[in-house]
Structures are given as C-alpha cells and as structure tokens.
Amino acid sequence: MTSERLTLRPFRPEDAADVHAVWNDETYLRFAPVGLSTAGADLPRAVEWCSSGPVFAVERREDGRLVGHVALIRTDWTAMVTEIHYWTAPWGRGSGYAAESVRTVARWALNTRNMTRVALLAMVDNAASIRVAEAAGFRFEGVLRNAALTRSGRGDLAAYSLIPADFAG
Template sequence: MSENVFPDIVLRTARLTLRAPHEDDVDAIVAAVADPLTQRWLPLPDPYEREHAVTFVAETAPTVRASGRGLIRAIECDGELAGLIDLKNTDWRHRTTEIGYWTTPAVRGRGVMTEATVALSRWALTEAAFERVIMRIAPGNTASIRVAERAGFTYEGVARNAGIIHAGRVDLAIYSLIPADLTT
C-alpha cells in the first residue's frame, strides 16, 4: 500500500460486503440516487442519469482511491446493492477522514448503514491507523443522526451554514469517532 492511498479492501460483516463499486451496480445506483429522500439530503445531479453512474463507477471511484482523497465502497446485502459508503476529505498528515453514504430505499430501517458505518470506521481507526473519523449531517436528517449515534460516534456540535443540499445551505451536525472510543 502506498503511504497515502487506501488499499482496495473488501470488508465483510455478518450481513454485508463492502467492496469497490462495479459495472453491475450501475442500474441500481441510478434507481437509488433518483429516490427523493436521497436527493433531499445529498447534492447529487438531479436528474441522475445512467451516464452519471457509469462515470462514477468507471472513473470517479477508482480515481478517488488512487489519488488518496478517499475510498468508495459499494454495500452489498443479500447479493443486492444496498448503498454506497465512502471515506472522503481525507487528511493523511493529520490522519483524519469523513464518512458519507446513501442507502437504497429497500434496506432503509434495517440497520444496514449502521453496520456498514461500524465496519468502515473501525477499519479506518485500526487497520488504517487513522486518529479521527467524522460524520457531517444536516440536523433534519434524523435517520443519519441515528446511524451516527448507533455506530458509536460522539456529537460535537453544529457547523453553521456548512453544507449544501438542493434546497440551499444547511447547518451540519458534527459527529466523531476516535481510537479511544473503541476501548470504552
């Protein structure tokens, strides 16, 4: 592994496989990102076309990893795409990174994203030796706040006017997980 590039890992939990997105995921990505709830909280293209997903899988995801900026993983549950999760805004010098994600409508409310967040954040803090993983969540996005809390992240406060969604600027609640949290 290059010093400042995440390895092309596959993580497995009891129900999930976190792996690189591939061409077979394209149609499921298009359908999931077109969902109104996904569009509400993420500033993704709207409409989200097939060519966006093709470019994301073939170019964006591999480039993000190769550049050291982050790591994008498809979440597979029962052989189906259940969402995407990524490490982003990675700062190798300070060993910090941020988790972002979206879930397909079919698996919402089943704990899939909490399980994926636990797997990826714990890996980042242990195997990748990071010192801090954060989540930045619009305060109205109660489902994502529940994921952060159930995954063991600590609420730190609000970064005012720090995010952008289709409706405009929003505050972002900041949650963090550090290595010491894993031993308590």
C-alpha cells in the same frame, strides 16, 4: 471486508442500475450534496466523487443485493483524519445496514489504516442520518451552522466523530 450481514466491496458495472435508482430517489436527492450530477452519471467516475480514500459498495450477504455505499472523503493522510460519507438504497433503509456498514468502515479506518479521527457530518433535519451516526457509535460534537449546501438549499450540519480512545474499555 465483511460485517455480520454485509459485504463491502468495490463497485462493479452491474451496480449501475441500482446506483441510478438511488441517485433518482427523492429522499436521497433531498440531502444530496451539490456537485454530483445524477443524470447519466458515469459509475466509475461518480463513485470516486470527492473521494480521497476507499469507496465501498455495500451488499447484503444473504442475496448479494446492493443496499448502500460508504466512502472515506476529504482524507488528510498527513494528519490521519478523514470523513465518512454514505447513502442507503430505498430498499435497504430501516434495516440497520447503514449503521453497520459505517461502523465497519470507521473501525477499519481507525484500527487498520491508523486514522486518528473519523468525522461524520449530517444535516440536522436528516433524522435518519442522525440515527445512523448514533447507532454506529459516533459521538456528537456540535452543530456547524450554515455549513452544508445540498439540493434542498443551505443548512446546518450535526458534527460527529470517532477516535481510537472511543474504543478504550
């Protein structure tokens, strides 16, 4: 799958060094969910962590460098609802790659896979993830109090979603 500046593809063994760098980045670790081991992680097993849908490596089309990850997680194939999860490599932050890749995968899930809802949950104090949700076109729904357990502790989650009607008109 491609967007204007990105290619979304399966992870490859040669991505391991970049993934390892991200998983050891302080900014990533601050908001990383509890349950994913980063020390010596097996790449194929780790990229499928908590995934119940497709997992994409995000690379820049201009040079093929891995800049992120997007996955559909906690997918309920009966109800046709899913949640989107992502991270951005330090060398890709601030360039809009996260919003572009999240928007691309969310629209694909809604339009091609016939999902009825794509949720995005972000720690309320993670300003970058809030900006990604809004830039990708997700609508704010409210705050889930004390719902997240990250490496930094417990916190509140801002809940966002996209549904097919959001594209009407």
